[in-house]
Amino acid sequence: MSPNKPVRSATPAGNGASRAKDTDVIVIGAGLAGLMAAVHATNAGARVRLIAQGWGQQLVTPGWISVCDRAEDDVIAEVRGHAALHPEHPYGRAGDDAMVAGLDSFRAAAAAVGLPYDQRKKDGHNMRLITMLGAVQRAMIAPRGIAAGDLTEVSGPLLIVGFAGWRDFYAELTAANLRRQGIEARAIEVQLPDPDRWWDRWPGDLAREFDAAPFRESIAQQVTPHVQGMERVGFPAVLGMNEYPHTLDDLKQKIGRPVFEVPTLPASVAGVRLSDRLRCWLLRQGVRVQIGHPVTHGVVEGRRCIGVEVASLGHPTLFRADHFILATGGLYNGGIQTDERGRVWEPLFNLPVAAPEVESRAEWYHDDLLIKRGHPVHRQTGLRVNTQLQPLDAAGDPALENVYATGQLLAGFNPLTDGCAEGIALATAYKAVRTALELDA
Ligand SMILES: Cc1cc2nc3c(=O)[nH]c(=O)nc-3n(C[C@H](O)[C@H](O)[C@H](O)COP(=O)(O)OP(=O)(O)OC[C@H]3O[C@@H](n4cnc5c(N)ncnc54)[C@H](O)[C@@H]3O)c2cc1C
Structure with missing residues (x-):
């Protein structure tokens, strides 16, 4: 990773950049949307403060970026078509250009902090990526190690490697379910040094071990005898924290086969790496980053917000700004609250919330838990x-x-089933900053 590289937006800051210079922006939330909004506003020259109660969902997701998982062909074309037909959908609200620029600038930002995200180069279609259960999931963009397992590029058998004594990944489960779908796969388990201490360790603990060359060497030595006839070798997605993606190249060279990653149980190493490297980049640009600080409410005068009050130790603190980007997530991360009587509300500004018009809270859910x-x-x-x-x-x-x-x-969308929530986070973060700072679209 090169710490001093700029994290560039895909498009130049435009004519409004000089106006942005005298502007204070507060971003509330440190999910994908909040982090990228802070990056965009910083690149535009604004003074930025990012305030979040905690990290966002990227810490528990597989790490790939779903733009439109259902798309069979060109993903961007599918999104454009959907947005045109459904202007109330967040992609429709943000506009096509924001969607494309949001994705491009995310990849540029991640690459600049040393985290390459890859996609299929030849046709812009979704990749077919392997989950820990051996299911196959579509996504457009993924961290390099996960993207290297794209099944559309695989024609031979896969070797799936697990670690004996670690409870967060079962190679045989992954391989068996792949075989059930006609994908040739075999599993092995290798030993970790001092095996008794690994049962409860987190994925991040293993990722830090993979940063060390002797550790990688000991794993590679155990795997290499099994790679005969195998096209690629899949590991749990723990192949390095600070040394990623060098760890991928090093293992590939040692093992003599392309190496890929399969997402593990949370915490997601891909999400931890991304969050921490973007945080460090923002700090180096002079952004104030306050993680662990809930905003209790916005202070409003007329139709303008003049500041937000933050629950800091001892006493609440008011932070003022010219613009406020709300990236507080939905029902599952504090952005929208509910109670047992079926009330639904936005807690910071008491903004109107669209919600199901139902007689009772029971109707929020179908009887069928996994309804498509x-x-x-x-x-x-x-x-x-x-x-x-x-x-x-x-x-x-x-x-x-x-x-x-x-x-x-x-x-306007279902973040649990539509397979586009991450694309929406990136598109709308981009659009919100362009609008707030009056930058060219
Ligand atoms: C396990 C899992 C798997 C997923 N898989 C996929 C997938 O495959 N494809 C897909 O499209 N989507 C998936 N998603 C959903 C997707 O990841 C999220 O929709 C997206 O990351 C949301 O980003 P966000 O920035 O809008 O919000 P979040 O990531 O929820 O971030 C919200 C932020 O706001 C902060 N916040 C909230 N209230 C306050 C407050 N009062 N004061 C200060 N800060 C506050 C939170 O602390 C947090 O930092 C998955 C989600 C999960 C949990």
């Missing part, structure tokens, strides 16, 4: 916004002039 189209509460709950991503009041006007909503907080 998802439960009403997931599909219909969120903030309605205009094309500037300003949350709307009951009359359909912007509720506040200088507050913009992004990511999973938005209405």
Whole structure:
């Protein structure tokens, strides 16, 4: 990783960059949407403060970026078509260009902090990636190690490697389920040094071990005798923390086969790496990063937010800014609250929330837990916004002039079943900053 490289936006800051220089932006939330909003605003020259109660969902997701998982062909074309037909969908609200620029600038930002994310180069289709259970999941972009397991590029048998005595990954389970789908796969388990101490260790602990060359050597020595006839070798996605992606190349060279990663149980090493490296980059640019600090409410005068109050130790603190990017996630991360009486509310500004119109909370869910189209509460709950991503009041006007909503907080899609939540986080983070800072689109 080269710590001093700039994390560039895909598009130049544009004519509004000089205006951005005298502007204070507060980003609330440290998920994909919040982190990338902070990157965009920083690149545009604004003074940025990122405040979050905790990290976002990237810490527990597989690590890939779902843009439109259901797309059979060109993913971007599918999204454009969907957005045109459904203008109320977050992709429709953000616009095609924001979607493409949001994705490009995410990849550029990640690459600049030493984290390459790959996609299929030849046709812009989704990859077919392996989950820990041996299922096959589509996604457009993934960390290099996970993308290296794209089944559309695989024609021979796979060797799946597990670690004896570690409870977060079972190679035989992965391989057996792959075989059930007609994919040739075999499993082995290798020994970790001092095996008794690994049962409860976290994926990140193993990833830090993989940073060390002697550890990689000991694993490679055990795997190499089994690679005869195997096209690629898959490991749990723990192949390095600070030394990633060098660890991938080193293992590939030692083992003599392409190496790929299969996501593990949380915490997601890919998410931890991304969060920490972006945090460090933001700090180096002078951004104030406050993780572990809940915003309790926004302070509003007329139709403008003048500041947010943060629950700091001892006493609440007011932070003022010109613009506020709300990236607080949806039902599962604090951005939208509910209670046992079926009330649904946005806690910081009391913004109107779209929610299922039902008689009782029981109707939020279908009887069928795994229903394909998802439960009403997931599909219909969120903030309605205009094309500037300003949350709307009951009359359909912007509720506040200088507050913009992004990511999973938005209405118009189902983040659990639609397979596009990460693409939406990136597209709307990009669009919100462009709008707030009046940058060219
Ligand atoms: C296990 C799992 C697997 C997933 N897999 C996929 C997938 O394969 N494809 C897909 O498209 N999507 C998937 N998702 C969903 C997707 O990852 C999320 O929708 C997306 O990451 C949300 O990003 P976000 O930035 O909008 O919100 P979040 O990541 O939820 O971040 C919200 C942030 O706001 C902060 N916050 C909330 N309230 C406050 C407050 N009052 N004050 C300060 N900070 C606050 C939180 O601490 C957090 O930092 C998955 C999610 C999970 C949990």
